[in-house]
Amino acid sequence: MQLTGSQIFWEVLMQQGVDVVFGYPGGAIMPIYDALYDVEGKIHHVLVRHEENAALAADAYWRATGRVGVCMATSGPGATNLVTGIANAMMDSSAIVAITGQVASHLVGSDAFQETDMTGITQPITKHNYLVTDINDLARVLVEAFHIAKAGRPGPVLVDICKDVQQKMTEYVPVTEVNLRGYKAAKPPKKQEMPRLLSQAAQLIAAARKPIILAGQGIKHADAHAEFIEFVEKSGIPVTTTLLGIGVLNEDHPQNLRMMGMHGEAYVNNAIADADLLIALGMRFDDRVTGNLKYYAKNAQVIHVDIDPSEIGKNVPADVGICASVKDVLRDLTPMIENHAGGYRAWYARINEWRGDTKAHDVMAYELPPNMMLAPQVIRAIWEETGGDITVCTDVGQHQMWETQYFQHRRKNQLITSGGAGTMGFALPAAIGAKFGRPQDEVWAIAGDGGFQMSIPELQTVMQEKLNIKIAVINNSFLGMVRQWQELMHDRRYSSVNMTSPNFVKLAEAYGMCGMRATNVAEAREVIQRAREHNGPVLMEFVVEQETNVFPMVQPGKALNEMTRREKVPLPAAMGGGMEGVRE
Amino acid sequence: MLIDRIEASKNPTKHTLVALVENEPGVLNRVSSLFRRRNFNIDSLAVGTTNDPTVSRMTIVVDTSKTNAALVERNLYKLVNVIDVQDLSAVPAVLREMALIKVHVADNQKRSEIKQVIDLFEAQMVDMTPNSIMVELTGNEEKVDSIIKMLEEYGIKEVVRTGRIAMARG
Structure with a gap:
C-alpha cells in the first residue's frame, strides 16, 4: 500500500494502540496534522496551549495508564518548548514518545526557518532519539521508539521527522518486530549468578535485626504490586516509600511507615539511620531521600534491586546489587525467606517510640485563631x-x-x-x-x-x-x-x-x-x-496562612536524621507520646 | 627490544574499555556526550571501523583514580547504539598506541644519534628533510612516552598519538 510518511505515522500510532495525543501544530509538522484529519475519531488530538504542557500531559497519561504517552510539536520553538516536559519524563522514568517536525532533510544544518537541532538538544534528556531523513526508516523508527520508551527503565524517546519525509510516498509495510542488537532492557546478571545473588540477599535478610524496605517507583513499572505485598507481608519488614513510590503499598498498611527523605516523617528517617539492612527496591537513592551521603545509614548493609545497571552503586554502594526487574527478583526471593510476619517486635517498638511524639510536632495540633487556615x-x-x-x-x-x-x-x-x-x-x-x-x-x-x-x-x-x-x-x-x-x-x-x-x-x-x-x-x-x-x-x-513551613526538614548537607522540626505543642497526656527522637 | 613486550599497562589506574557500536552518524557524539554529562574523566578515546562495516570499535581509557570504570561501562550499555562493552583490564590483552613524532635535525651528528634512538626503540623513520625526521612508533604508552623523552633533547616539532587501542588475547 502506497502511503505518505504522514499516513504511515498515524498507522504506526494506531498499531501501537495510541488513542490520544497531546500537541500543537506548526509549519514543519503540518503534513502530519493534515493526515490526522483523516483519522480523527480513532485518535483524539488534544490542542494544548503551550507545548511544554503537551509533554507533561503525555507523562501523566503514562503514569495514569501504563500506556506510552505521546506529545507532538512543530520544529524550532515548538520543539524546544517540549524540552522541560521531556526532561521531567527522563527524571521520573516516564515512557513518552515526543514527535517533532523538522525542516526538510536537504535544509538540515542550514539554519533554515524554525530549524533547531532537536536530537542534539534532547540527547541528555532522552533514553534515545532519532532524526528521520528517509521515509523508509520511518515506520521502523517509530516502532522502536515505542519499544524503547517502555522497555526496562522507562523514559522519553524523541523522534524528529523531516518535513519531506512526512510528504513523500512509499510502500508501507507494517513493522512488527523490533531488532535492536545493542539494546537490552536490562543487562541481566549471568544465569548462574542470579541464584548466588538471591541467596546472599536472603542471608542478609535472615541475619538482620533492624531491616527496612525502601520502596520506589520501579515496583509500579515492573507491575510487581502483588509480588511486593507478598514479600512485605511474609518478611514482616517495615516499609518506607520514595515520593514516586507512594501508592505501591496502601498507606493504611500497618507495615507502611510512609514517605522517607527531606520531608519524610522524623521516625521514618530515624529508622533508616538506625537500620542494619536497607532493602532498596526500584529506587535510586536520590539526594532528596538520602540527605548527606557521608552519614547515610552507616550501620546498614544494602540490598539494591534496580533494572537500570547504572543505578546500582551510583550513590550508595550495594552489598548485594541485583540488576533485574523487581517482579522477577521478588517472585524468586520471597520463597527463600522465612515467614517473619508479626516479627521484629523490638524494632517496631523502637520505631513507635520515635513515632510517639510525631503528633506533638504536627501543625494540626496548634490552636489557631478562627478564620486562619493552613x-x-x-x-x-x-x-x-x-x-x-x-x-x-x-x-x-x-x-x-x-x-x-x-x-x-x-x-x-x-x-x-x-x-x-x-x-x-x-x-x-x-x-x-x-x-x-x-x-x-x-x-x-x-x-x-x-x-x-x-x-x-x-x-x-x-x-x-x-x-x-x-x-x-x-x-x-x-x-x-x-x-x-x-x-x-x-x-x-x-x-x-x-x-x-x-x-x-x-x-x-x-x-x-x-x-x-x-x-x-x-x-x-x-x-x-x-x-x-x-x-x-x-x-x-x-x-491560607502565608508563612507555614513544611516540617520535618532535612536541610541540604545535613544527615538524614538531622532534621529541623516544628516546635512541639504541649499535648494532653491522653494523646501520649515519648520524647525520644526529637532532634533539632 | 628495549621496553617492548610489556603486554599490560603498568599503570593500574588506567582502565581499558572496548565498546562495539553501531557505525552510524552521531554515535561518537552520544558516547562523548555521555562522558560529559556524567562528568566521567576519560584519558583517551580511539575510534575506528571493524571487519563488519556496520560496527565501529571504540577503545576508551578511563582514569579510575577519578572515575569509576564500572559506572562508565554500565552507562555505555544504556546507549541504544552500543552493541557490546568489554572490560579489557580484567583479561590478558594487547594494548597499543601509535605515535608520529617530527624531530628537529641540527646536523649530521644529531641525525645519526636520532637514528640510533629509532633503531633501539624498533621505531621507523617515515620521512626525512634536511632539518627534520619523522618517526613512527607503535607500542604501549610507556614506550611512546620513553621515545618522546629521548627525542626531546633534539627538539620535537610535532607529536601526534592515536590513544590506546586494545584487543583481548586468544
Whole structure:
C-alpha cells in the first residue's frame, strides 16, 4: 500500500494502540496534522496551549495508564518548548514518545526557518532519539521508539521527522518486530549468578535485626504490586516509600511507615539511620531521600534491586546489587525467606517510640485563631471530603510535600507528581493527561499560586475538551518553598518570592469555568463539597496562612536524621507520646 | 627490544574499555556526550571501523583514580547504539598506541644519534628533510612516552598519538 510518511505515522500510532495525543501544530509538522484529519475519531488530538504542557500531559497519561504517552510539536520553538516536559519524563522514568517536525532533510544544518537541532538538544534528556531523513526508516523508527520508551527503565524517546519525509510516498509495510542488537532492557546478571545473588540477599535478610524496605517507583513499572505485598507481608519488614513510590503499598498498611527523605516523617528517617539492612527496591537513592551521603545509614548493609545497571552503586554502594526487574527478583526471593510476619517486635517498638511524639510536632495540633487556615488543613479537607478516592496531581513545592503528609494514599498509583525534576506547572497539564487516561476517575489538580500561574492557559484546554477536573489552588501569596528556604537558610531575606495573583474566581469565570474561594476551614469544606457536586471543571482558591513551613526538614548537607522540626505543642497526656527522637 | 613486550599497562589506574557500536552518524557524539554529562574523566578515546562495516570499535581509557570504570561501562550499555562493552583490564590483552613524532635535525651528528634512538626503540623513520625526521612508533604508552623523552633533547616539532587501542588475547 502506497502511503505518505504522514499516513504511515498515524498507522504506526494506531498499531501501537495510541488513542490520544497531546500537541500543537506548526509549519514543519503540518503534513502530519493534515493526515490526522483523516483519522480523527480513532485518535483524539488534544490542542494544548503551550507545548511544554503537551509533554507533561503525555507523562501523566503514562503514569495514569501504563500506556506510552505521546506529545507532538512543530520544529524550532515548538520543539524546544517540549524540552522541560521531556526532561521531567527522563527524571521520573516516564515512557513518552515526543514527535517533532523538522525542516526538510536537504535544509538540515542550514539554519533554515524554525530549524533547531532537536536530537542534539534532547540527547541528555532522552533514553534515545532519532532524526528521520528517509521515509523508509520511518515506520521502523517509530516502532522502536515505542519499544524503547517502555522497555526496562522507562523514559522519553524523541523522534524528529523531516518535513519531506512526512510528504513523500512509499510502500508501507507494517513493522512488527523490533531488532535492536545493542539494546537490552536490562543487562541481566549471568544465569548462574542470579541464584548466588538471591541467596546472599536472603542471608542478609535472615541475619538482620533492624531491616527496612525502601520502596520506589520501579515496583509500579515492573507491575510487581502483588509480588511486593507478598514479600512485605511474609518478611514482616517495615516499609518506607520514595515520593514516586507512594501508592505501591496502601498507606493504611500497618507495615507502611510512609514517605522517607527531606520531608519524610522524623521516625521514618530515624529508622533508616538506625537500620542494619536497607532493602532498596526500584529506587535510586536520590539526594532528596538520602540527605548527606557521608552519614547515610552507616550501620546498614544494602540490598539494591534496580533494572537500570547504572543505578546500582551510583550513590550508595550495594552489598548485594541485583540488576533485574523487581517482579522477577521478588517472585524468586520471597520463597527463600522465612515467614517473619508479626516479627521484629523490638524494632517496631523502637520505631513507635520515635513515632510517639510525631503528633506533638504536627501543625494540626496548634490552636489557631478562627478564620486562619493552613495549607495542610486544605489537603486534609480534600482527603476527608473525597474519601481519598481520587487521582491527585500535585504541582511542586510546599503543597506537594503536605499532600504526601496529610493525604493518606490507599489506592495504587493514586498520586501523580513531578519528583526528580520538580517541574512547576505540572499539576494542571498532568490532570488533563490523567483525566484522558482515567476518564471514570475523579481527578484533582492541587497546585500552589506559583505553579498554577505557570499553567493558567491550560484552563481553556480543560474547557475545550469538556474535562471534569477539580482544580485546587492553595494560595499563600508566596513561592512558599523558596520562601521557607530563605527563612531557614538565608536569614529571612525574602528575595523575589512575594507573589500576587489575579482574582481566581473571576479568572475562572472568564474561562467559563465555575470558580470558588475559601478563606477558612469551614468554607473550604463547603467549597470542596460544592465542587464535587458540580458536574464540570471547578477552580477553587484556598487562601491560607502565608508563612507555614513544611516540617520535618532535612536541610541540604545535613544527615538524614538531622532534621529541623516544628516546635512541639504541649499535648494532653491522653494523646501520649515519648520524647525520644526529637532532634533539632 | 628495549621496553617492548610489556603486554599490560603498568599503570593500574588506567582502565581499558572496548565498546562495539553501531557505525552510524552521531554515535561518537552520544558516547562523548555521555562522558560529559556524567562528568566521567576519560584519558583517551580511539575510534575506528571493524571487519563488519556496520560496527565501529571504540577503545576508551578511563582514569579510575577519578572515575569509576564500572559506572562508565554500565552507562555505555544504556546507549541504544552500543552493541557490546568489554572490560579489557580484567583479561590478558594487547594494548597499543601509535605515535608520529617530527624531530628537529641540527646536523649530521644529531641525525645519526636520532637514528640510533629509532633503531633501539624498533621505531621507523617515515620521512626525512634536511632539518627534520619523522618517526613512527607503535607500542604501549610507556614506550611512546620513553621515545618522546629521548627525542626531546633534539627538539620535537610535532607529536601526534592515536590513544590506546586494545584487543583481548586468544
